[in-house]
Amino acid sequence: MATANVGLWLYENGGGAEVEAKIVQALKQRNITSVSNLNLRDAYSHQGQIICHDVVMEDLSLFFSYNAGQQSPYQVYLYEAISQRVPTINNYAAFALSEDKFKTSYLLHSHGIPTADFRLCHKSDLAGLKQAMRDWGGRIIYKPTDGWGGAGIVKIEGEQALDMLAPFLADSALQYLYLERFIDYDNTDYRVDIVDGQYIGCYGRRARKDDWKTNISSGGSVFVREPSDEVVTLALKAAAISGLEIAGVDIIYDREQEKFVVLEVNGIPAFATPEQEKLGLNFNQKKIDAIVNLIDRTVHVAQAKVA
Known part of the structure; x- marks a missing residue:
């Protein structure tokens, strides 16, 4: 039974x-x-x-x-x-957190996890936008707080570009803007999969030649990549702080500040596709086993509480 x-x-x-x-x-x-x-x-x-x-x-x-x-x-x-x-x-509270880029970065930063420099401001705060532009060397990244797959992410360069955007922002339904400093990196990242506090696997993503976004849906490509202990430890900490049982942590190396930073913590990181498995991404079974163990333990803990 x-x-x-x-x-x-x-x-x-x-x-x-x-x-x-x-x-x-x-x-x-x-x-x-x-x-x-x-x-x-x-x-x-x-x-x-x-x-x-x-x-x-x-x-x-x-x-x-x-x-x-x-x-x-x-x-x-x-x-x-x-x-x-x-x-x-995932538990709903952690899932909801991971769906919001600002709240995720805010929490990680408060726990000492290195993230991209970020700013949240009202859409009418043009002075604040320009100050961020000056503070970050003339380039900023706008991200929808609830987007995924690179959708809606825009690089803005120079105050003139902000002036041109001002009428659009005033008429838009946006209430606030989430901004990040554009990080000088080699156009590759680490996607580190974590399940139940356990390192599962890692792969790299590379932006196409004419772009800077590594997301597969934005034209990025996958390659086999072994993470250092530093990268794995950083991913484990970020997943634990977020509260996610299953997490995909995106990490890049900031060449200017000479450190790894967490860009995002994803609550629904994809399994390797059959094509990616042929490239050498062979962690799917390990991930399945870890998820089944997690489900098994969680339901039995819940049943024990009821009993």
Whole structure:
């Protein structure tokens, strides 16, 4: 008889469906059943229950949500509500933090983790924007606080460019601007995967020749890269501070300040695609095993509390 019933929602492209099948099989071997495709886009709430594809979400032992590309505000809203009743992975508070670049950098910086210099200001604070430009050598990076995959990230060079942007900012729906100092780096980064406080694997990403963004969705490419102990330790600390059970930590080397810095902590880092596995990124099974161990332990801890 199954000891637990876990709900799953994973991305399917890029080998995601195969990864999910392995997770389902591994859980089954531990006497844990699972229900797949619990996309909260299709869910509704009625009389104190959230129902998705005829599954009462509150009856689950745990909900594992792992799809970065299809998280609408409605889905996130229900994700938060569900987290109040059953364990979720990632836990909702850490997931929500990782979705906000400013709050993540703010927390990491307060714990002594090196990050890019950053500033948050009201959209009408043109003087503050220009001061950041001066302080950071004439180049700043604007990032949407809730973007992913490099979408919406813009490099702004010179105060004249800010003057040209001022009318647009005044008319936009933006209320505030998150800015970072443009870091002098070699156009490559480290993506370090962490699960349950354990180092899983690492790979590098390289920006295309005519760009500076390493994100794959922005044209960056993946290559095999071994991290130093310093990089791994920094990633482990950043993941722990963020509270994420599963994290992908993006790290670059600041050539001007001669130190590694954490750019982002991602709550839904992708598994290696079949094409990337052929390149030598061979950590998928280790990551699957660690996630299954995490799910197993989490549901049994929750059951012990109820008992």
